[in-house]
Amino acid sequence: MDCSAGFRTRTTSPAASNHLAGETRRPVGRVSIRPMASAASVEEPAAAAASETKLPPTGDSFIRRHLRSLAPYHPILPFEVLSARLGRKPEDIVKLDANENPYGPPPEVATALGNLKFPYVYPDPESRHLRAALAEDCGLESEYILAGCGADELIDLIMSIINDEDLLKILDLPILVVLDEAYIEFSSLQTRMSWVKKHDNLIVLRTFSKRAGLAGLRVGYGAFPLSIIEYLWRAKQPYNVSVAAEVSACAALQNPAYLENVKNLLLQERDRLFDLLKGIPFLKPFPSHSNFILCEVTSGKDAKKIKEDLAKMGVMIRHYDKKELKGYIRISVGKPEHTDALMKGLKALQL
Numbered sequence: 001m002d003c004s005a006g007f008r009t010r011t012t013s014p015a016a017s018n019h020l021a022g023e024t025r026r027p028v029g030r031v032s033i034r035p036m037a038s039a040a041s042v043e044e045p046a047a048a049a050a051s052e053t054k055l056p057p058t059g060d061s062f063i064r065r066h067l068r069s070l071a072p073y074h075p076i077l078p079f080e081v082l083s084a085r086l087g088r089k090p091e092d093i094v095k096l097d098a099n100e101n102p103y104g105p106p107p108e109v110a111t112a113l114g115n116l117k118f119p120y121v122y123p124d125p126e127s128r129h130l131r132a133a134l135a136e137d138c139g140l141e142s143e144y145i146l147a148g149c150g151a152d153e154l155i156d157l158i159m160s161i162i163n164d165e166d167l168l169k170i171l172d173l174p175i176l177v178v179l180d181e182a183y184i185e186f187s188s189l190q191t192r193m194s195w196v197k198k199h200d201n202l203i204v205l206r207t208f209s210k211r212a213g214l215a216g217l218r219v220g221y222g223a224f225p226l227s228i229i230e231y232l233w234r235a236k237q238p239y240n241v242s243v244a245a246e247v248s249a250c251a252a253l254q255n256p257a258y259l260e261n262v263k264n265l266l267l268q269e270r271d272r273l274f275d276l277l278k279g280i281p282f283l284k285p286f287p288s289h290s291n292f293i294l295c296e297v298t299s300g301k302d303a304k305k306i307k308e309d310l311a312k313m314g315v316m317i318r319h320y321d322k323k324e325l326k327g328y329i330r331i332s333v334g335k336p337e338h339t340d341a342l343m344k345g346l347k348a349l350q351l
Contacts (some may be wrong), residue, residue: 076318092343096332097316099183101213103265105248106258109214109330112251113244126236128245133253134221140193144223146232147241147249149180151205151220155332161231171244179204183290185211185263186270193223200225211259214250219245220332266291270333273342277331280346282306291333303329306349310318310322313345 041296060068076098079090086093095102127147135142146156158178179192181204193204204223209215217243224232252259274293277285282299297303307319307329331342 001213003126007315019129033039044210052335059294061124076316086311088315092317094334094338096334096338096342097318097330098215099210099267099290099332100215101210101262101291102338103262105215106212108251108254108349109248112247116243116247119243121243123241123243124241126233127246129288130221130241130249133250137253137256138191138193138223140197140223143226144193144196145221146224146229146236147219147221147246148236149220149240149242149245150209150218151180152223153205153240154205154220154222157232157236161228161235165186177201177203181205182207182210186267186291187289189289196225200227200346203228208249208252211263212249213262214245214248214252217242217245217248219249265335266333267343269336273331273339274332276339276343277346281350283329283346293331293333295331297327297329301349303327306346309349310345313341313348315345317342 030224030279040230077085079093079095082088082093082095084091093118128142130147131142131145134140134145134147138145146154150159155178179202180190181193184191184206191204191206193206196202196204202225205220207220208217209220214308270288270291270293274285274288277283277293277295282297284296284298286294286296288294303326304319304321310317318332320326320328320330334342
């Protein structure tokens with residue numbers, strides 16, 4: 001089982017793709033229409049007449065029908081919230097539940113943020129500095145590159161411009177059109193960003209969250225055919241990439257040696273973690289090409305309870321309630337000391 005793709009579950013706005021064309025909206029109020037009344041019926045009690053009047057709208061009257069039954073996404077909690085819930089200091093919590101980069105960004109990022117001169121001015125809507133830096137980094141001209149507030153925003157943006165009929169035709173084909181390369185640095189694969197110059201139906205998405213440790217600043221980017229990116233520029237929000245995000249991403253790209261070293265440290269720790277997990281009798285880890293390892297929970301153990309028991313020890317891992325993954329846990333690759341704390345907790349659960 002190959003876990004390289006990860007579980008990057010996102011819910012994009014279906015309304016962005018169908019533009020609400022022809023959608024039947026729920027009426028805000030209710031008006032009763034009756035035939036012409038007789039003189040006697042005009043004298044009905046006031047209470048009956050009141051029941052015929054327009055009812056005030058409720059909040060969900062304005063919500064699209066398909067969203068009313070949509071299950072909410074349950075995001076990972078930040079250190080401050082975990083600290084309050086677990087009664088532990090943030091530094092005493094081992095966070096292996098969100099595939100974050102525990103080494104953080106290069107030191108140039110903090111310096112660049114400290115030197116930021118105009119945070120009160122709106123950011124460059126075209127992210128010119130970042131796109132130029134990305135062009136140099138990936139060897140693709142900047143006109144093919146669009147930056148966003150995380151790769152999630154770019155996925156939503158793509159869906160907002162695609163014609164429904166064409167989308168359905170594409171979905172009927174046994175091909176992959178959008179490549180999500182969020183974890184590609186942790187694999188032996190090479191980026192396919194340059195392929196967008198030859199294929200008008202290919203989009204490649206990337207992120208700074210894993211590679212550069214900038215998950216909290218929400219900055220992603222993508223490579224698009226010129227025939228598509230023209231319309232993405234028209235549809236996107238003008239100030240989607242913040243000044244802090246662009247400055248930080250550009251600064252991170254200035255230190256490729258740091259990024260490469262952190263990647264190698266995580267790869268080494270991934271191999272060590274995998275070998276150690278194989279020694280836990282109730283876990284079956286799968287080989288990974290990302291910065292996390294998926295494990296099947298065996299021997300009659302309950303995956304959700306393992307997650308909860310480890311949380312009580314200050315070690316956070318991921319478990320999904322979806323039926324396909326109920327019997328599995330996902331463990332992010334951290335620093336060696338994080339692995340040690342995890343293994344200590346898992347061994348305690350063996351007793």
